[in-house]
Amino acid sequence: MDIIEELYGVIQSRRENNQDSGSYTAYLFEQGEDKILKKIGEEAAEVIIAAKNGSGKALTGEVADLVYHLLVLMAWHGIAPSDVRGELSARRNKKKNPPL
Numbered sequence: 237m238d239i240i241e242e243l244y245g246v247i248q249s250r251r252e253n254n255q256d257s258g259s260y261t262a263y264l265f266e267q268g269e270d271k272i273l274k275k276i277g278e279e280a281a282e283v284i285i286a287a288k289n290g291s292g293k294a295l296t297g298e299v300a301d302l303v304y305h306l307l308v309l310m311a312w313h314g315i316a317p318s319d320v321r322g323e324l325s326a327r328r329n330k331k332k333n334p335p336l
């Protein structure tokens with residue numbers, strides 16, 4: 237199992253057991269979708285700032301923050317990482333086999 241699948245599983249378990257004190261993920265689920273969306277906006281802005289500042293290390297950290305919050309949003313909507321992988325594969329296959 238890769239880290240994305242593993243992290244998604246932890247996020248799902250936090251959603252099911254949202255009494256988990258000290259869990260940031262449980263806190264996000266308790267706050268609701270608007271909070272999750274706000275965090276995604278903030279994290280996306282931080283990705284842009286880190287990219288413009290030209291620090292690869294800072295950018296890696298900000299991308300990780302954004303990916304984590306996207307996974308929380310996906311769990312909120314019941315979208316699994318395999319759904320996104322499937323969508324990307326379908327796009328790749330469409331490019332490889334363009335319609336005649």
Ligand SMILES: N=c1c2ncn([C@@H]3O[C@H](COP(=O)(O)OP(=O)(O)OP(=O)(O)O)[C@@H](O)[C@H]3O)c2ncn1[C@@H]1O[C@H](COP(=O)(O)O)[C@@H](O)[C@H]1O
Pocket residue numbers: 243246247250258259260261262275278300301304
């Ligand atoms: N990968 C992450 C992860 N990435 C980022 N963050 C949190 O995202 C927050 C982003 O920082 P900010 O300063 O923007 O936000 P904040 O001020 O802490 O919070 P807000 O009041 O703005 O909501 C930090 O609190 C980080 O800890 C994460 N929190 C949890 N995980 C992973 O999720 C799993 C479950 O963690 P818990 O739910 O905390 O048990 C574990 O594997 C964790 O490693």
